[in-house]
Amino acid sequence: MSAGDSGEQARDQQASEEQAGSVAVASEAEASEQVAAEVALASAPDVLAGSLGEYTRIWLRRVRNGESGALPVIIGLIAIGAYFQISQHAFLSAANIANLMAQAGWIIAIAMAQAFVLLLGEIDLSVGYNAAVGATITFWMLAVRNPFPTWVAILAGLAVCGAIAAIEALIIVWLRIPSFVVTLAGLLGLSGVLLWLFEKTGSVGLGGVISDTGFKSGFVNDLVFGNLPPAVGWIALAAVVVLSGAFLITRDQRRRAHGLVAPPLSVTILKLAVMAAIGVVLVLVLNVNRSKGVTPLQGVPWVVPIVLGLLVVTSVLLGRTRFGRYMYAVGGNPEAARRAGINLARIRVLAFTCGGVMAGVTGILYASNLGSISNDFDGGQYVLYSVAGAVIGGVSLFGGRGRMLGAVLGGFVVAVIYNGVDLLGLGAAAQYIWTAIVLLAAVTLDSLARRNSTTR
Amino acid sequence: MVANGSEDGTRPAEAGRVPSGSTLPGAGATVADGAPLLRLRGISKNFGPVQALIGVDLDIPAGQVTALVGDNGAGKSTLIKTVAGIWPPSSGDILWNGRPVHIHSPRDATNLGIAAVYQDLALCDNLDIVQNMLLGHEKQRFGLLDEVSMELTAKQTLTDLRVTTVRSVRQPVGSLSGGQRQAVAVAKAVMQEAKLVIMDEPTAALGVSQTELVLSLVTQLASTGHAVLVISHNLNDVFQVADRIAVLYLGRLVAVGPAAEFDRQSAVDLMTTGVSTRMGNGSGGERTGSPGLSSGSED
Numbered sequence: 001m002s003a004g005d006s007g008e009q010a011r012d013q014q015a016s017e018e019q020a021g022s023v024a025v026a027s028e029a030e031a032s033e034q035v036a037a038e039v040a041l042a043s044a045p046d047v048l049a050g051s052l053g054e055y056t057r058i059w060l061r062r063v064r065n066g067e068s069g070a071l072p073v074i075i076g077l078i079a080i081g082a083y084f085q086i087s088q089h090a091f092l093s094a095a096n097i098a099n100l101m102a103q104a105g106w107i108i109a110i111a112m113a114q115a116f117v118l119l120l121g122e123i124d125l126s127v128g129y130n131a132a133v134g135a136t137i138t139f140w141m142l143a144v145r146n147p148f149p150t151w152v153a154i155l156a157g158l159a160v161c162g163a164i165a166a167i168e169a170l171i172i173v174w175l176r177i178p179s180f181v182v183t184l185a186g187l188l189g190l191s192g193v194l195l196w197l198f199e200k201t202g203s204v205g206l207g208g209v210i211s212d213t214g215f216k217s218g219f220v221n222d223l224v225f226g227n228l229p230p231a232v233g234w235i236a237l238a239a240v241v242v243l244s245g246a247f248l249i250t251r252d253q254r255r256r257a258h259g260l261v262a263p264p265l266s267v268t269i270l271k272l273a274v275m276a277a278i279g280v281v282l283v284l285v286l287n288v289n290r291s292k293g294v295t296p297l298q299g300v301p302w303v304v305p306i307v308l309g310l311l312v313v314t315s316v317l318l319g320r321t322r323f324g325r326y327m328y329a330v331g332g333n334p335e336a337a338r339r340a341g342i343n344l345a346r347i348r349v350l351a352f353t354c355g356g357v358m359a360g361v362t363g364i365l366y367a368s369n370l371g372s373i374s375n376d377f378d379g380g381q382y383v384l385y386s387v388a389g390a391v392i393g394g395v396s397l398f399g400g401r402g403r404m405l406g407a408v409l410g411g412f413v414v415a416v417i418y419n420g421v422d423l424l425g426l427g428a429a430a431q432y433i434w435t436a437i438v439l440l441a442a443v444t445l446d447s448l449a450r451r452n453s454t455t456r
Numbered sequence: 457m458v459a460n461g462s463e464d465g466t467r468p469a470e471a472g473r474v475p476s477g478s479t480l481p482g483a484g485a486t487v488a489d490g491a492p493l494l495r496l497r498g499i500s501k502n503f504g505p506v507q508a509l510i511g512v513d514l515d516i517p518a519g520q521v522t523a524l525v526g527d528n529g530a531g532k533s534t535l536i537k538t539v540a541g542i543w544p545p546s547s548g549d550i551l552w553n554g555r556p557v558h559i560h561s562p563r564d565a566t567n568l569g570i571a572a573v574y575q576d577l578a579l580c581d582n583l584d585i586v587q588n589m590l591l592g593h594e595k596q597r598f599g600l601l602d603e604v605s606m607e608l609t610a611k612q613t614l615t616d617l618r619v620t621t622v623r624s625v626r627q628p629v630g631s632l633s634g635g636q637r638q639a640v641a642v643a644k645a646v647m648q649e650a651k652l653v654i655m656d657e658p659t660a661a662l663g664v665s666q667t668e669l670v671l672s673l674v675t676q677l678a679s680t681g682h683a684v685l686v687i688s689h690n691l692n693d694v695f696q697v698a699d700r701i702a703v704l705y706l707g708r709l710v711a712v713g714p715a716a717e718f719d720r721q722s723a724v725d726l727m728t729t730g731v732s733t734r735m736g737n738g739s740g741g742e743r744t745g746s747p748g749l750s751s752g753s754e755d
Contacts, residue, residue: 258604261624320600325583329591332580339562339578340592400582 052266072445073393073409076438077416084420091423094288098301101286102224104415105303106131106365110382111389111411112314112404113358116351118390119318120331121399122179124352126168126186127359127386128379133190134161135363135373136197139210142220143201150219158360164190165356166349173345191379198375208375212367223306224368227299230287236305237279245272303365307408310361314404317354327351331399388435389414392442413438491554492517493683494539494570494652499548501534508534510707512548516652521674521684523694523715526704527727532687535704536654539685540572541565571645572654577637579644581630585622586610588629589644613647614639618676621669635666639673652683659693671697691720705730 084091110127117124124130138157141148148156164186172182198205212221228236248271252262283300291297318324326347329337338344367373387397393410395402414435421431492515501509509531516522526532538545541559550557552568559565565572579588586603589610595602610625619639622632629640638658645653658674659667674697678684688694694701695715702712703726710730711718718726725732 254604258608260604260607316600322594322596322601325587325591325594325601328582328587329580332582333578335576336578336580336588337591341563342592400580 051264052270055264055267070394070406070409072442073406073413076392076442077409077413080413080416080420080438084416084423088420088423091420094285095290096419096423097282097285098227098290100415100419101301101304102369103419104412105224105307106362106369107385107389107415107418108307108408108411109310109358109362109365110386111393111407111414112310113355113362114383114386115390115393115395115402115404115407116314116327116355116358117179118387118395118397119327119399119402120348120351121334121397122172122348122352123183123387123397124165124168124179124186124355124359125183125383126164126190126379127355127362128382129187129190129194129377130161130164130356130359130379131363131366131382132194132373132377132379133164133197133363134158134360135367136194136201136205136210138220138364139212139367139373140197140201140204142212142215142217143204143210147216150215150217154220154364157364158357161360161363162353162357165359166353169349169352172352173348187380187383194377194379195375205375209372210374211372213371220364220368221371222302222368224301224303224365226302227286227297228302228305230299233283233287233300236300237276237283240308241272241276241279244275248272306365310358311404311408314354314358318404323347323350328400331401333400385411385414385435388439392439394442410442493553495549495551495554496535496539497549497551499535499538499545499550501531501538501543502546508707509538509545512704512707512709514702514709514712516683516685517700518651518683519678519681520699521678521686521697522700522702523698524685524687524702524704525689525691525694525723525727529706530704530727531707532704533656534707536572536656536685536687539565539652540570540654566648569649569651570654571648571650571652572656573638573641573645573658574656575660577641579629579637579641582628584628585614585625585632585640588640589613589647591644593648609647610643613643616676616680617643617646617673619643619669619673633666634662635669638662638666638670642673642677646677646680646682650682652685653677654685654687656687657689658686659688659690667693691723694723695720703727 081091090096110131113127113131114124134157137160138153141153141156142150147153168179168182168186171177172179198208201210204210215221218226245268248268249265252265252268255262282304286300286304287298289296289298318327326337326342329340329342330344330347330351334344337347363373389411390402390407391397391410392413393402393406393408395406395410417434417438418431421427421434424430494516496512496514496516499509499512499514500507512531512535514522514535524532524535537543539550539559541562541564544558544560550559557564557568559568559570562572580591583591586607590606595605595609597605607625614620614622614625617639619636622636622639629637632640642653642655642658655674658670662670671693674684674686678699686694686698695718698715700713701715701718701723703710703723705726708730711726711732722732
């Protein structure tokens, strides 16, 4: 726009004005039409719709434009589930669903661990072995002759995992090395630490395995295999539905009281109804006696409320606290976050630490599911599950986008494949290939949808 | 075609705050409505042997739009970065409310009430308007984010700035148009108690209607009592919104005065050669636009 001499500049400006004049006519004609569509596309239907019909309309438009939220994962989940059910009728049996929940617990947890880091636009390749190291510490502390109290052992395992991730993050932040490299070193180093730990456990970890059979308390085993009594399952479900209903409705009322737009009551009730329906089916199925023997085996496995609890806590952390907001800001535009006075290093270290603690949870759920932790833990493979789960659930690899609910659903998809392929007896080869195809499909769908929705 | 008359045509309501007197740098003169918010005295800036700024004297009064114009390499960006604390001046004084201050970092500038909106805008595309506007200044209730009160604050600020084209403050900033993004960036600055808002090429790369949006925002900022310093290449925009114009040429301030004293030709001459025959002798850093020589508003 600069010009060498005044004449040229004046001509430039005249030309640009004339050009601009014609553009203005076109753009204003289009503007009114586009505004409505653009706004609907951009905003959550929650904040625009006044009625159920309008809500549905906006939501459908968003789906068409690729802002579909959890929808693709849910559709994918139904499709995969249907395929497995048709191929092998045992898939949706009560026994297998309980088994699926037990397997899914740790896969969901590892996807959540990775999501913490992916939201920053970073990656933690060491989550798998970090989980194993934490679980080994916990199991070691419980398997010695004079065992520590269970809660001490579990907290110690989680603390070690958090500390390892924090150290990695400090290296990333201080030396400004990409997280990919630091955590790759972490992956290698921690797999070594795992072997070394087993050497140090002596007779406890004989043969490279620490089993939970000798534990005084059955708590760790129960984390995955314990079941809620059937009545408690129903009470818990009722409590969850009532509490979420109360929360959603009071929140919306507060917004309306301040003159802000809130989703229509009909939508809230519909959401609660869907939630309650899924819950009822799940509790109903899991309360069926799955035992083929004399002692009954029924009830919702503990792992279900544990994962739901983790989901609530992490969602509140990400969605309703300053720390969570800053994580999204750092993931979206680090420079903007820095100029807003956010301490990037602090947020990064804290987020890695949260991911590390979540890796600790993964390790304990994994070991509980297997009944043991061993030094042939495949941490390299499980990292890939973590990334696949998070990305399938819509957590962007480039940071700043995604929710914990997505990571949970994505992790569940991976678990369903893991379980279903196992049930069909197809073995590891098919399992890896299936996971790969679903991952690729999820990412392709996501990037195609985003490309279509880009307006600028 | 030459839009010199816009000063009177587009903003009759604000005509009253346009000062009648001119500011003569070095002479210690002030504008009609009191002492300027920011005064630069003899600001020089060297980068090694390169003299980017040479003895710049400039007053930025509150409640007015000061446009800083000049060709590429004239030192506009160097000057605003000096004020915004990106780097300190090599020599010279900065007076804030008549008090000498040292601005060593962007944080110092922010603490004084100086907000700079650079061309990159520094917005998070993945966050919505409210989240962007309150980033780093979130409100809390029972230890959790208080979305209702933040949304109300953001809406109020946008209303005060008469930004009405945004239909929902809950849409992600990534989905906004260029002008709307600029508006959000400015609103964010204003919300953080800025007294002086510096805008670097706010209308670059914007379409016509978007430019109008941003220009009306600039006007609105000044009428709410903010001092506004706008860098622009586009003289249409400058003449439309500026109360005062300062021209930089090769690091020197060659002219400064009420916008009415400039016309398009004299501004272009000053920007490209440092002198304007239509405004008398403009040589050296001493010259300022003198009253009475403006072409006025013929249309």
